[in-house]
Amino acid sequence: MNYENYDPYFPDQPVVDLYLPLWANLPSFKSKPAFVWAEDGSTTVTKCSTLTYAQLNNSVQYISSQLLFPLQRGDTVVILCSPGLELVELIFGCQRAGLVCVPIIPPDPSFAQDNHHHLVRVLSQTKPKAAIANSGYIKSVRRYVSSSSAHNVSLCGLLQKLRWISSDDLKENNNVEYSKWSLSSYNGCKQDDVYLIQYTSGATGIPKPVLVRAGSAAHNVRTARKAYDLHPNSVIVSWLPQYHDCGLMFLLLTIVSGATCVLTSPTAFVNRPRLWLELIAEFKATCTPVPSFTLPLVVKRGGVDKGSKPISLRSMKNLIIINEPIYKALVDEFVDMFRPFGLNPLSISPSYGLAENCTFVSTSWRREGENFSLPSYNKLLPSARLGSGTGKGEEEEEDDVDIIVVNEDTHEPAEDEVEGEIWVSSPSNASGYLGHPSLTREVFQGRLNNKVSRCFVRTGDRGIVRGEERYLFVIGRCPDIIKLQNGKETHPHYIETAAYNSCPQFLRGGCLAAFEISRTLLLVAELQRTGGEIRVLRKVCEGIRKAVLKEENVDVGLVLLVKSGSVPKTSSGKIQRWAAKNKLLEGEMKLVMQMQFGDHCHNSTSLARIISYANEDKGGGEDKGKKIVAEDTGLSLSLSNAPIHLSLVSSL
Structure with a gap:
């Protein structure tokens, strides 16, 4: 796919990590914030810490060099760190070291609340050589393993096999500046290398490990950057979990766009939804991704009339709504409440994604200036505009992303106005499920019946295409019907x-x-x-x-x-x-x-x-x-x- 970049002297890179040193070595970007972490201290005080492009690049380079002492390129590493800037550094550090990264939410190290099932699944399936966590967490894990009360023998065995690496040790001397850098000396993940194992959400079945290649991830975020018109002046606010899917994608998207991303934790948002609105206003955010349940939650508990910090949404260009289905009534209710605070209805960006396609698939949003209103079908808003005729958008005639609706029984393309399973073919398609060869063939190698075609990912989502613009509506999940x-x-x-x-x-x-x-x-x-x-x-x-x-x-x-x-x-x-x-x-x-x-x-x-x-x-x-x-x-x-x-x- 050919992409028009914002700077002809700054060509697109084959993997996301290669964007970072290029930005970091531009004089105007060295001191520019790449990521800001907002810690909600109280109802009136938000503490912020910043990581500039130069600081992030130096930290990533140091972390990668330290990781390659105990590990070898291609090894798998589990990251067990709380949300924050440290997690961002470790994710990029693993990519630059050429390691396969598996970030997951760290369970309580006492394992007393029966909260370790996903950790056991990850350790059993991915067979990592090492785990990265802070020193306090590592001490607690070792205390549990050596304790006589540790009744879970299988968990103890898995934990004992790991080489534990302290994140504190990886950051001791990361203030060294790495100014000499060239593409030829880069030894991180290559395009065809698996750099990430991200688990599916578990919405319709047991979470499965998806193998993501570095080149596929780069293609995915470049596609999203173009779709949302993101650029170095963009400011993103996100409270999504940073471990997988959309929350992780926006970390990569920030670097590819040269933007600034303001992060906070999901817990902080749930405890005080008004924090999300305050961060948008304070940082003049232009883009924010949120699950669809966010809108009614903020309408109900947003505390618009509470708090001393003013709320303004005038800067918002992309209010990205994920997690289908997306109900029109809930969006309208949110827009009606926040229009007096400057929210532009044209900023609403219903979107669609899945782990098997790295994350991003499509959005029905169009650039500002286009006077359009989104249609609805059976109470829902569309998540894509496929354009006329070919299954590709009018603006993406040369695009190599193909989205079609298929009859689940015959595997033939469904007519418009007829429901079917959504299939996606794209360079963003992941490589398959780790340890599930038959399921990988079934899901990642879908082909149309009686037709020579490319391979498609069968999403398991039910959709329908309607109207002259061929809007795609994601109606639900096939297994849940x-x-x-x-x-x-x-x-x-x-x-x-x-x-x-x-x-x-x-x-x-x-x-x-x-x-x-x-x-x-x-x-x-x-x-x-x-x-x-x-x-x-x-x-x-x-x-x-x-x-x-x-x-x-x-x-x-x-x-x-x-x-x-x-x-x-x-x-x-x-x-x-x-x-x-x-x-x-x-x-x-x-x-x-x-x-x-x-x-x-x-x-x-x-x-x-x-x-x-x-x-x-x-x-x-x-x-x-x-x-x-x-x-x-x-x-x-x-x-x-x-x-x-x-x-x-x-x-x-």
Whole structure:
């Protein structure tokens, strides 16, 4: 793909890390902030630390040289560090050292809260030679391993095999300036080298390790830079997790664009959503990526009238919304609230991405100056504009990114106005899943039937193309589709949205899960507060059923109200319906009330007995809670393994 860069004397580079020394050695960029870390100290004080392009380049060069003492080029390294500038330095340092990087959220080193499952998965699958963490974390891990109370033998064995590298030691003398640099002397990751293993979100199945080549990642962020029109004057604000998907991509995107990125932690945002608005105003941010749930959360808890710092969104050019589906009503509500604070509706940038394509796939946003309004379909906004005829945008006729909608059964292109699975072919496509050769062939080597074609990534997402501009709407995930008794299909997020809107004063937004068991539709909903009269909870259940029937013409067979925190989510806030279903059947859901309805009475009674049986016998024996049988229907449900599905991003 040929890209027009902002400076003809600054050509595009084959890998992202090669941009950094070029920027760092330009006189006007040496002291320019590359990354700013904002620590929310209180409701009025935000402490900031800065990393300039020169400082980052020097730190990365020193870290890479230190890592190559105990390790060899091509080794795999797990990074167990909290969000912050140190994590940024380590990610780029590993790339310059030619190492394969696996950044993950560090679990509590006491491992007392049963929070180590993903760490065990990562260590078992990626087989890293070393782990990088701060000295305090390493001491805690070693204390756990040597402790007699460490009952998890497999975890201890995996931790003991690792070479532990202290991040404090890697930064002792990184203030040395590396001014002499040339492309010929670069010994970091090459285009075809795997530089990153990032795990899928886990929204539709157990997270899987995706192999990302350095050249694919560079292509992906160059595509995103062009799509969002980012440049050295751009200022990005992000609170997304920096470990994978969109949060990691924006670290790379910052360097490729020569921009400045202001970072803070997801925890800081969730604790005080107004912080996001304050950072946009303080730094005059032009771009910010957020999951779709951010908008209603900020509308509800943004504290616009609270706090001493003024809010202004006049500088915003790209308010990037990720994590489909993207509801038009929620976007309109957010725009209406913040238009008086300078928000331009044209800045709204609905976008689409997935880990199997590095992250970014498309956006329906167009550069400022184009007077356009986004259409909607079935309450949703589009995530791409494919243009007429070829499946490629009008402005990208020479583009080598191809997005099509395919009939899932015939593997033939679907007609416009017909739903199908979204397929993506691009140099950004990842190499496959580590240790899953058959699944890699199925997902990463999709080909159209009866046609010579390039390989496509099968996203597992359901989409539809509509209108003269051929807007792509991402409607939902194929594995989550619910097949109704009348033969029709529906997407669970429509049911969940209608259910929440029936009782928003009692239910937690974004914390509902709809799924099917034994041909009966279940709706699990978290309560804002536990307790309350049975009469009130009964009305909540009845209200949910009536609202779903009215809005979606879908009959809910069983409503279950649960305690806050019961519905499983990914790190980016996506509902894990498959995990919620398993959790319910295994008797681990904290039930407050369950209510069965209507024509599903026979099946619903059986389901109620299944759930009750699972709860009563939780922990009763080796086989109890693993297989539940409904005696009067002959239904057998195996609960021993979680499903493996095509998984996406997101974006986050």
